[in-house]
Structures are given as C-alpha cells and as structure tokens.
Amino acid sequence: MAHLPSPMLRSFPCFVLVLFTVLARDSSAGVVQDNAVVVSLHELKFGDDDRLSSMSASQIPRKQNGATILELKHHIPLSKPKKNHAKYIQNLLILDEARATSIQDHIKNYSKFQEKNAEFSSEAAQLPLSSGIKLQTLNYVTTITIGSTNTTVIVDTGSDLTWVQCTPCMACYTQQDPIFNSSSSPTYISVPCNSTTCTTSLQAATGISGSCSSDRNSCFYALGYGDGSYTRGILAQETIALGDVQIPNFIFGCGRSNRGLFGGTSGLMGLGRTQLSLVSQTTDQFGGVFSYCLPTRLYNSSGSLVLGNDTSAFKNATPVSYTRMIVDPTMAPFYFLNLTGASVGGVPINASGFSNGKILIDSGTVITRLPPSIYKALKAEFVAQFSSYPAVAGFSILDTCFNLSSYDEVRVPTLKLELEGEVTVSIDVSGILYFVKKDGSQVCLAMASLSYEDQVGIIGNYQQKNQRVVYDTVGSRLGFAKEPCSYS
Numbered sequence: 485m486a487h488l489p490s491p492m493l494r495s496f497p498c499f500v501l502v503l504f505t506v507l508a509r510d511s512s513a514g515v516v517q518d519n520a521v522v523v524s525l526h527e528l529k530f531g532d533d534d535r536l537s538s539m540s541a542s543q544i545p546r547k548q549n550g551a552t553i554l555e556l557k558h559h560i561p562l563s564k565p566k567k568n569h570a571k572y573i574q575n576l577l578i579l580d581e582a583r584a585t586s587i588q589d590h591i592k593n594y595s596k597f598q599e600k601n602a603e604f605s606s607e608a609a610q611l612p613l614s615s616g617i618k619l620q621t622l623n624y625v626t627t628i629t630i631g632s633t634n635t636t637v638i639v640d641t642g643s644d645l646t647w648v649q650c651t652p653c654m655a656c657y658t659q660q661d662p663i664f665n666s667s668s669s670p671t672y673i674s675v676p677c678n679s680t681t682c683t684t685s686l687q688a689a690t691g692i693s694g695s696c697s698s699d700r701n702s703c704f705y706a707l708g709y710g711d712g713s714y715t716r717g718i719l720a721q722e723t724i725a726l727g728d729v730q731i732p733n734f735i736f737g738c739g740r741s742n743r744g745l746f747g748g749t750s751g752l753m754g755l756g757r758t759q760l761s762l763v764s765q766t767t768d769q770f771g772g773v774f775s776y777c778l779p780t781r782l783y784n785s786s787g788s789l790v791l792g793n794d795t796s797a798f799k800n801a802t803p804v805s806y807t808r809m810i811v812d813p814t815m816a817p818f819y820f821l822n823l824t825g826a827s828v829g830g831v832p833i834n835a836s837g838f839s840n841g842k843i844l845i846d847s848g849t850v851i852t853r854l855p856p857s858i859y860k861a862l863k864a865e866f867v868a869q870f871s872s873y874p875a876v877a878g879f880s881i882l883d884t885c886f887n888l889s890s891y892d893e894v895r896v897p898t899l900k901l902e903l904e905g906e907v908t909v910s911i912d913v914s915g916i917l918y919f920v921k922k923d924g925s926q927v928c929l930a931m932a933s934l935s936y937e938d939q940v941g942i943i944g945n946y947q948q949k950n951q952r953v954v955y956d957t958v959g960s961r962l963g964f965a966k967e968p969c970s971y972s
C-alpha cells in the first residue's frame with residue numbers, strides 16, 4: 485500500500501490564475517520543435533516560488549453532461565520551509581523512495597506484506613515515523629463531503645480504503661477542516677465485524693482482515709503506509725457527496741488513531757482496484773470510470789478529477805487513446821500497464837526491459853521509476869542530446885543533473901512512452917526536468933532507476949502533468965490525452 489507523504493498543509497485553491505499560468509507557459513514555452521521544446525528557464529521551474537499566493541475560495545464542484553467534476557489541487561504547506569530548499573527537496577525524494585520501496589514490497593511478496601501488516605495491526609505495535617519533516621509535497625488533494633462535513637483528502641490511485649479522521653479521536657493529527665463527528669451524524673453506521681466487508685473486502689483492500697471490537701458490533705481496521713504513516717479505526721458506512729451526487733452507505737475508515745505525513749488534510753481517497761475503493765463503490769453512479777488532469781504548478785493552478793464516463797467533460801487537446809490494463813488478481817490495488825517502448829527527442833530507445841514491460845501507474849508516487857536496462861538507455865540518449873549543457877553531480881535518486889544557471893532558454897528533448905496498443909504518452913515539458921536548486925545550478929532528469937531488472941516500474945505523478953488520464957475499470961483500459969489542466 486502506498487503511502488503518502490504529506491505534511492503541514494493547507495490547500496489553497498487557485499483558480500483565477502490558472503488561465504494566466506497556461507497562457508504564460510504557452511507563450512514562453514513557445515517554440516515547439518519536432519523533437520524538442522525550447523523553453524525559458526524561468527517557465528520551466530515548477531511553481532516553487534516563495535511568494536505565497538493570495539487565497540481564493542475553493543471551486544464549487546459541478547456537473548456536466550452526467551459527469552461530476554471536482555477541483556484537484558496540489559497539497560500546499562501552511563508555512564513554507566524557506567531555509568533550505570535543497571534539504572526539503574531531498575526529504576521529499578526520500579519519502580518518494582519510501583513509497584516506491586513499499587510498493588515493490590507489496591508486489592514482490594504479497595503474503596509477506598500481509599504478515600508485516602498483521603503485526604502492525606496489533607495495538608501494541610509501534611511504528612517508526614519520520615516525524616517533524618515539514619515538507620511541501622507533490623501530492624494532490626480534492627474536497628468531498630462526508631455526512632455533512634466538507635473534507636479535503638489526498639487523491640491516491642495506489643490504495644483502496646478511503647478514510648478520514650473521526651471524533652472521538654484517540655490520536656489525531658492537526659487538520660485544516662473540522663474533524664468528522666460520527667456521533668452527530670444520523671446517517672453513520674458501523675460495519676458489523678462478522679460481515680464479509682470486514683473480512684474479505686478489507687483484506688483485499690488493506691492486506692489484513694478487520695478485527696472485532698469487544699462488543700462484536702464494530703470492525704476495526706488498520707492500514708500502514710510505506711513511510712510509517714498509519715490510520716486505525718472503525719470501518720463504517722456513511723452518506724458521502726461528490727459534488728451534488730450523493731452516495732449512501734459508502735464504506736470508509738473512521739480513523740480514530742492516525743499518524744503520519746498527511747499534512748493538514750482530513751484523510752485520503754482510495755481510488756485503487758478492489759471492491760472497497762471509491763471507484764468500485766460508485767460504479768452505479770459513475771460507471772467505474774474516473775479521470776484526472778494534474779496541474780503543473782504548486783501555486784495558482786488547479787486541475788480536475790472527473791467522476792464518470794462523459795468525455796465531453798474533458799478539455800483534452802488530443803484524442804484519448806486507450807491501452808489495456810494488465811489484470812493481476814494478487815496485486816490488489818494497483819493499476820498495471822504494458823510499457824512497450826520509449827523515445828527521447830524522436831530517437832527510439834532499445835532496451836531488454838521492454839520485453840517484460842509491466843509497469844504501474846500511480847497518482848501518489850512522484851518520480852517515475854524504470855527498470856535499469858530501460859533507464860540506462862534512456863539516460864544515455866538524453867545525455868547525448870543534452871550534451872551542450874554542463875553536467876553536475878546527481879542528487880538523491882536523481883543521477884542525471886545539469887547546471888543551467890547561465891541559460892535563459894533551454895532546449896529540452898521530447899520524452900515519449902509507448903504503451904501496448906500503440907498508445908504514445910508524450911510527457912509534458914514540465915515533467916522532464918526537476919529543479920533541485922532554484923537558481924538552476926542543479927537541474928535533473930526527473931526519472932530514476934529501479935535497483936533490479938525484475939522490479940516493476942512506476943509511472944509517477946510528475947510525468948503525468950497536463951495529461952488527461954482516464955481509468956476505465958469496467959473496460960479494463962487506461963486512456964491518455966494531452967490537456968492543459970485547469971478547473972474551469
């Protein structure tokens with residue numbers, strides 16, 4: 485199960501300037517050549533500007549042609565860590581590595597993962613926690629209503645159980661919205677512990693079955709994430725609202741003891757594959773289809789989470805092309821695809837790793853991880869095409885870095901991933917380079933190598949920006965289209 489680093493945040497919506505952002509990018513990112521994009525260094529820097537944006541109100545969810553559209557934003561810290569940019573960028577990458585490692589553990593040995601989790605479920609277990617790291621994270625949040633409480637939650641396609649902090653709380657972290665009070669909601673009911681929801685479904689979603697409270701009326705769940713973050717509480721049902729669509733009896737975790745890097749959010753929305761995930765529970769309303777467009781910048785930009793199958797709700801600039809999902813019953817929440825090729829600046833990459841191209845796509849992992857053979861070949865081609873810029877030392881998991889501080893403009897080779905069914909995903913220019921140093925003196929290729937050839941690659945959210953990504957769980961396919969993300 486994945487984990488979601490995320491700290492001290494507060495979500496500012498930032499709708500008004502979205503258009504501005506897009507226009508600014510279009511004009512200065514201007515010169516698009518066939519195999520490269522010439523872009524100004526300033527525009528490339530993804531919005532880690534020091535100025536805090538003035539806060540605009542959250543956008544009200546809307547309905548369009550049968551689809552429900554929620555605003556999707558970056559999770560932004562309440563107080564920005566100003567002192568040491570490189571340090572917090574590094575911490576962020578460490579947490580991203582923790583998530584990627586946890587996903588590998590999960591895939592490698594599901595039974596082992598379950599044992600680990602079972603241990604953790606005993607009340608006595610203490611988990612290590614990377615506490616006190618006030619990070620700006622690269623996760624995305626949206627707002628839903630539970631009972632009658634509006635709550636901001638992290639959007640995660642790498643896990644299934646949706647949960648929010650609940651009173652009475654044994655141990656809750658500080659959150660921005662009011663905490664959901666189960667006693668004051670007439671529509672709240674707990675799930676009985678002798679139900680298959682408490683046993684089989686919970687087991688599939690979290691790796692461990694629920695346990696019974698002493699009066700045998702409630703079902704306890706426990707869910708640990710890769711970085712030591714966890715939530716524990718009672719499995720319950722409640723009416724939730726996604727925009728103006730009401731979902732009665734939605735099964736979720738009422739978290740009574742929660743710790744970790746969830747920032748100021750109220751919890752998490754699980755959009756994975758098993759029957760407890762939000763997408764599975766809303767199949768009647770939304771047909772098992774959801775999609776998102778992840779905005780490029782931290783401030784003053786938002787994207788959208790669209791629930792439902794109506795493609796006219798999209799703002800895609802190219803047609804949606806679909807690739808097959810690889811279904812693997814043992815790897816519970818994850819969405820797997822078949823990576824068949826890649827190219828850099830129009831030059832195809834040749835690597836043995838494409839012969840077993842199983843790769844997962846995740847909204848909660850930041851940096852894309854590739855099997856060593858593929859990463860090595862891609863990196864070599866990128867370095868060859870980027871050789872006019874001086875190389876500098878690597879940083880954390882990013883080993884291909886450059887000093888761009890003396891350039892006004894940079895010519896960035898295009899990067900494309902090929903998926904089964906001749907689907908080409910052209911990575912947005914904002915997803916190719918990662919600014920470790922704000923002055924541009926250490927800017928790295930935003931991809932990393934896995935340690936072993938047999939590990940499963942991950943397409944991270946940094947490479948999914950400005951892209952409509954459609955999850956059709958009923959048709960078992962995933963679609964991609966270019967889209968300048970905005971909520972409007």
Ligand SMILES: *[C@@H]1O[C@H](CO)[C@@H](O)[C@H](O)[C@H]1NC(C)=O
Nearest residue numbers: 501533535536537538783784
């Ligand atoms: C965001 O927009 C506000 C105005 O709405 C502006 O004052 C602020 O400087 C912008 N922030 C960034 C980081 O561009």
Ligand SMILES: *[C@@H]1O[C@H](CO)[C@@H](O)[C@H](O)[C@H]1NC(C)=O
Nearest residue numbers: 542543544545629632633634
């Ligand atoms: C919750 O959000 C909706 C729509 O964004 C808004 O109309 C409503 O007033 C909010 N409710 C509360 C209790 O804040």
Ligand SMILES: *[C@@H]1O[C@H](CO)[C@@H](O)[C@H](O)[C@H]1NC(C)=O
Nearest residue numbers: 592593594595596597599600
């Ligand atoms: C998975 O873990 C179980 C229990 O720890 C062990 O018996 C088994 O050999 C492991 N399988 C693999 C492929 O590592």
Ligand SMILES: *[C@@H]1O[C@H](CO)[C@@H](O)[C@H](O)[C@H]1NC(C)=O
Nearest residue numbers: 651652653665666667668669
């Ligand atoms: C929760 O709601 C109950 C019933 O309305 C109330 O008695 C209790 O004080 C509330 N708890 C908190 C922490 O607000």
Ligand SMILES: *[C@@H]1O[C@H](CO)[C@@H](O)[C@H](O)[C@H]1NC(C)=O
Nearest residue numbers: 676677678679680699700701
């Ligand atoms: C669960 O327990 C309750 C009360 O003990 C009982 O009425 C019900 O039939 C049980 N349900 C199942 C599915 O065993």
Ligand SMILES: *[C@@H]1O[C@H](CO)[C@@H](O)[C@H](O)[C@H]1NC(C)=O
Nearest residue numbers: 771772773793795956958959
């Ligand atoms: C989604 O819509 C398309 C056409 O608009 C249709 O072919 C497809 O079957 C629909 N999928 C679901 C899951 O309803």
Ligand SMILES: *[C@@H]1O[C@H](CO)[C@@H](O)[C@H](O)[C@H]1NC(C)=O
Nearest residue numbers: 810822824840841842904905
């Ligand atoms: C991926 O696609 C290729 C080409 O269509 C095919 O040969 C291969 O078996 C597929 N891999 C998986 C894991 O399905």
Ligand SMILES: *[C@@H]1O[C@H](CO)[C@@H](O)[C@H](O)[C@H]1NC(C)=O
Nearest residue numbers: 832833834835836837857861
């Ligand atoms: C790709 O690599 C394989 C072996 O590594 C080689 O046989 C083949 O000719 C290469 N193909 C291209 C197009 O370079």
Ligand SMILES: *[C@@H]1O[C@H](CO)[C@@H](O)[C@H](O)[C@H]1NC(C)=O
Nearest residue numbers: 876887888889890924925926
């Ligand atoms: C980056 O380049 C600038 C200008 O050429 C130079 O002054 C600076 O020392 C370089 N920094 C590093 C870390 O190489």
